[in-house]
Amino acid sequence: MSIDDRHLPLYHAFLEQGLESWLARLPEQLARGLDRQRFGDLPAWERAVKRLPTLERQGVHLTQDTVSVDVVMDDASRRQCDNLLKILAPWRKGPYRIGEITIDTEWRSDWKWQRLAPHLSDLRGRRVLDVGGGNGYHGWRMAGAGADFVLVIDPSPRFYWQFHAMRHFIGDAGVHFLPVGIEEVPPGLAAFDTVFSMGVLYHRRSPIDHLRELYDTLRPGGELVLETLVVEGDEHQVLVPGERYAQMPNVWFLPSSSALIHWLSRVGFQNARVVDEADTLLEEQRATEWMTFQSLADFLDPEDTSRTVEGYPAPRRAVIIAQKP
Numbered sequence: 288m289s290i291d292d293r294h295l296p297l298y299h300a301f302l303e304q305g306l307e308s309w310l311a312r313l314p315e316q317l318a319r320g321l322d323r324q325r326f327g328d329l330p331a332w333e334r335a336v337k338r339l340p341t342l343e344r345q346g347v348h349l350t351q352d353t354v355s356v357d358v359v360m361d362d363a364s365r366r367q368c369d370n371l372l373k374i375l376a377p378w379r380k381g382p383y384r385i386g387e388i389t390i391d392t393e394w395r396s397d398w399k400w401q402r403l404a405p406h407l408s409d410l411r412g413r414r415v416l417d418v419g420g421g422n423g424y425h426g427w428r429m430a431g432a433g434a435d436f437v438l439v440i441d442p443s444p445r446f447y448w449q450f451h452a453m454r455h456f457i458g459d460a461g462v463h464f465l466p467v468g469i470e471e472v473p474p475g476l477a478a479f480d481t482v483f484s485m486g487v488l489y490h491r492r493s494p495i496d497h498l499r500e501l502y503d504t505l506r507p508g509g510e511l512v513l514e515t516l517v518v519e520g521d522e523h524q525v526l527v528p529g530e531r532y533a534q535m536p537n538v539w540f541l542p543s544s545s546a547l548i549h550w551l552s553r554v555g556f557q558n559a560r561v562v563d564e565a566d567t568l569l570e571e572q573r574a575t576e577w578m579t580f581q582s583l584a585d586f587l588d589p590e591d592t593s594r595t596v597e598g599y600p601a602p603r604r605a606v607i608i609a610q611k612p
């Protein structure tokens with residue numbers, strides 16, 4: 288099997304990081320994650336990214352709320368970039384800026400980062416895994432906070448190409464993307480210093496198994512950062528919604544944050560603590576020029592925005608940090 292040039296930095300990074308046991312699986316995982324038979328839009332996304340012009344890079348900003356690249360851009364290249372980046376829409380996670388183009392994404396993902404960043408162990412020099420990391424927005428912020436190696440895994444091929452669109456402009460900042468789900472991470476890896484799972488647990492049918500999988504990816508002494516939808520209540524409180532929650536299918540378990548702390552200790556984590564808990568504001572998730580479909584305002588009861596359209600408590604999120612002993 289020939290190795291696509293674009294994948295070479297990923298292979299090199301895996302070798303450098305001593306992830307040989309995973310390396311052998313990469314060709315097969317990349318082929319499956321980017322299978323054109325499974326995802327009909329893939330060729331158009333790939334073409335769009337390959338046609339992005341090469342522009343002179345004058346500065347990269349990974350520590351600011353908007354992940355930005357300063358480039359020299361004339362009117363023609365601005366129009367060209369704008370059109371090509373729109374082929375990859377909807378853009379959900381961000382915001383980003385490339386030269387004069389600001390990608391105002393559905394989510395203000397920077398707000399989530401602001402809520403959790405003050406509570407993290409120093410990321411400088413760390414090896415980090417972001418499970419279900421979307422198009423990599425938080426991955427760039429992790430690199431901005433000093434992480435040495437960041438691996439974003441997410442099974443969405445659209446997010447893979449959005450990541451590569453940004454990487455085209457940002458360059459190699461030690462952030463890599465593998466289009467796989469958590470279930471494809473080799474068991475018992477124990478390789479990462481910090482592991483993030485944000486916005487994933489409620490999509491898992493088996494949340495305790497998800498926590499165990501995360502535990503397995505961490506080295507002893509490593510840190511888990513877990514962010515998920517929660518409900519209010521004591522450690523026995525868990526909501527299992529019907530077919531849809533806030534119009535989303537595949538939502539299984541919304542525990543209280545006390546229940547999550549209990550689950551984490553059952554799985555073997557230590558020192559689990561809630562560092563943030565907040566309702567999701569309409570300004571944090573909304574339709575924009577780059578995500579023109581329905582968004583949070585359409586998923587809440589117009590008469591009572593403390594409820595979803597299905598009558599459940601409106602989205603509330605907690606960030607929990609815990610250590611593997």
Ligand SMILES: C[S@@+](CC[C@H](N)C(=O)[O-])C[C@H]1O[C@@H](n2cnc3c(N)ncnc32)[C@H](O)[C@@H]1O
Nearest residue numbers: 380418419420421441442443468469485486487
């Ligand atoms: C709600 S988004 C959260 C994105 C980002 N982590 C954030 O907090 O903004 C959930 C992400 O999980 C990804 N996902 C779905 N199934 C997954 C799995 N089995 N393993 C890892 N990620 C998964 C989805 O593709 C999606 O990008």
